[in-house]
Amino acid sequence: MNKFQAFMIHKDEQGFRNAIETINIEQLPVGDVLVQVDYSSVNYKDGLANSPEGRIVSSYPFIPGIDLAGTVIESNHPRFDEGDAVLCTGYELGVSHFGGYSEFARVRGDWLVPLPKGLNFKEAMSIGTAGFTAALSVDRLILNGLSPDKGPVLVTGATGGVGSVAVCILAQLGFDVVASTGKLATQSEWLHQLGATSVVSRDEVLVPAKGVLAKERWAGVVDPVGGPQLTELLKSVQYGGGVALSGLAGGSKFDNTVYPFILRGVQLLGIDSVYCPMKHRQAVWSKLAEAWKPHKLLQAGITEISLHELSSVLELILQGDAVGRTVVKLR
CATH class of the missing domain: 3.40.50.720 (NAD(P)-binding Rossmann-like Domain)
Known part of the structure; x- marks a missing residue:
């Protein structure tokens, strides 16, 4: 667990670039829950984060990815225990706090939603x-x-x-x-x-x-x-x-x-999904796991990629060429 892979972006005197890098737990930002990430997803904001003109990320080096779903490995938060299945979208994730394009992520427990019954990790990130x-x-x-x-x-x-x-x-x-x-x-x-x-x-x-x-x-x-x-x-x-x-x-x-x-x-x-209040956030995710679950899209509109394919997909979404939803498999 101490060494793992992440999609890292840099902006410095050598220019703007991205790469798959091996990092360690100590490099992750402060947070009270450590999550082993199973899936993330690709959104328009992620494409902007991967662009030097995107005005999404202000501090480098950085791990983008505004979504993640996975399993709690360590927790100092009262709502979550080791082994809990969780998802995270919005808040500071992937914008000012290292995001989901990483095999492990440390986040604030207040940002996490328990994975609703009726969704697995891939489905949750297919929605994202x-x-x-x-x-x-x-x-x-x-x-x-x-x-x-x-x-x-x-x-x-x-x-x-x-x-x-x-x-x-x-x-x-x-x-x-x-x-x-x-x-x-x-x-x-x-x-x-x-x-x-x-x-x-x-x-x-x-x-x-x-x-x-x-x-x-x-x-x-x-x-x-x-x-x-x-x-x-x-x-x-x-x-x-x-x-x-x-x-x-x-x-x-x-x-x-x-x-x-x-x-x-x-x-x-x-419509703001970033700071949507937690009570409403959980209620809407419950709908997405039940009556509002987009069955046809989950069957015919999802593309799964690895971290190594991510850079080209992030470029496509900014060009308007992406169709449906793309999920990133971390493990």
């Missing part, structure tokens, strides 16, 4: 931060009044991690799901397999409206993309509907008027 964010988005839209009888729900960036899990969950709950993608020619059939009622190009969804409002189309929207497209999406949401916004792959800025909000009561619902 992206899937947890998707579930938070669906949960928030339902709290906003969304129900299957209200009409179609749009999912943007549908082939990505958040989008694909959202399509799967919404379809299982009986919603009419419209999946929007820039990969219509190659991934339409797969999105239908996940449960999408229809698959459309992102250009079709974002045809500019002539006025301040467009025809009411969507009962709700799961949007992990953000950016300028949000302007047109808000114009086409039905009265009282909402847009659950969780990402910025399309950019961090958008222009809009107040009209969707004051004439149609549209809600722009911000």
